Amino acid sequence: MSGDGYDRDREPYDNNARGRIWENGSDRYFRDCENGYSKPSREQELPTPGEARRYDKQRGDPRKGPVRAIEDKSGAIDGNKDHSQLKRDYDLIRDGKVDHLLLRSVEGETISRTAQHLIQDLQRDFPEKFTHQIISRSDAREIWARGLEREPSPQLELPGVGEQARQQKAKQREARQQEREREREDRSREREPTDQTRTREDERDKGKPPAVAKERAGPTAQTKDVREREEAQARAMVESLGLNLSKEQREQVQTILREGRENQRKDPVREIEAGRGQQPPAPPATPHRTPEQERENARAIAKEAGLSPEITGILGLNTNNPHPTIDIDQARLHAESEAARMKNATRERERARKERERNSRYRGD
Structure with missing residues (x-):
């Protein structure tokens, strides 16, 4: 060298x-x-x-x-x-x-x-x-x-992605930790001593409200709280992307992200809820559209808003099986590397152009 x-x-x-x-x-x-x-x-x-x-x-x-x-x-x-x-x-x-x-x-x-x-x-x-x-x-x-x-033109990603990535990752870790704690509590309750189970049966026979109803209200509230935080994070993420979307369009993209999260935990939640004799709440769906139609509509919205293929992939809009979370670290790394490459490529193309012009002048073209 x-x-x-x-x-x-x-x-x-x-x-x-x-x-x-x-x-x-x-x-x-x-x-x-x-x-x-x-x-x-x-x-x-x-x-x-x-x-x-x-x-x-x-x-x-x-x-x-x-x-x-x-x-x-x-x-x-x-x-x-x-x-x-x-x-x-x-x-x-x-x-x-x-x-x-x-x-x-x-x-x-x-x-x-x-x-x-x-x-x-x-x-x-x-x-x-x-x-x-x-x-x-x-x-x-x-x-x-x-x-x-001949290198493909780089797609510059969104400003402020680095800080947003760190915040999003921290929130995702917190939500996952809370979900794991809730599941541990549920499994622990399923292994309670036999005398406590007998006490509940006696209370039911006497027509009294079983204590388990009050006891198990806590995890259900936790589940609701986790989903509410995830919804807030998704709204903040879509808004932070800097896209010129209407309120309806933002809600449609958030619906796709919500489906990804619910699909990821559908089976474990169904098992837990089955132990309570309940059915897990179904994710809200936009009226008059199937999930596939919703994803197709979201892809069209992303294209109109100028989203690059990399970001639409991170959002899970390039497939009928959307990602459960947004990997903003991936977007940040892609943005930094591609920005550096584009800057270098632009500089080299300009240098080559000037050199060709200079050679042309020397040859008298």
Whole structure:
């Protein structure tokens, strides 16, 4: 790493993203696709002892004859995987399965001593079938910028998501803890001593109100309190998203979230309520619409309000089985990473545009 502009361009991205951006950029820069090269399918991998060899770009089908291949390296060539690939490359060329291999690497990037020896062996033994192309760092920046142009446009999420995420997570933990405590209390009451059960039966025989009615009113009130807090949290969450929704539209989105919460605890609540001879309260439904119609309507509302696919997924609006809770931490992390990527991509596209204009002026276009 030299710490120059090329290194800074690649720094915000992980290895998978770096490989994808570099392959797409080199395809545009060198017109690989126009020259007949494409990403090989799994069926087109070349068999070698041990692991099969799959090149970044390939022309031809190994099932029909030898192929021509391209391997793009945007960074160092120094790991065991790189060494293993170069050894398999030698075998494939020697055995006539690869007619020509083009290895591209970037000037100044590390090449281990082992990799250097393997590359030298390929150049010495197959001078007509192996080419090592070293790309200047200035050209590498141009390739990187072109690769960024093919990255999907990031969706910036909502402001203030970080603080809202912490508050929502804390409230969800509190609600779950209260629910667990309520269930423990119910299970404990179900295992009461036999003499207390006999006392209740005697009270019923005398026509007196059983003490259990008063005793069990507490958990029922707790259940109601939990649901009321969840409703308040859902309302606050929908409002905090900054969407331009009418009162009816907000209520419809909250209905979807409510269905998710109730579906999650439907079975345990039904078991607890069955022990009391009661049926659990059904979640309120919007009149004249089935739950599927409600979710379809909520998806349309989210689309009109400008919700990104990521947020609609977090809200549970992309499926007929909505999420029971909103994972705002996921939205926050997505927003931060995508905002950084969009900022870098915008900067690189602008740099590439200015450089193309400058080159055009030099050429007198």
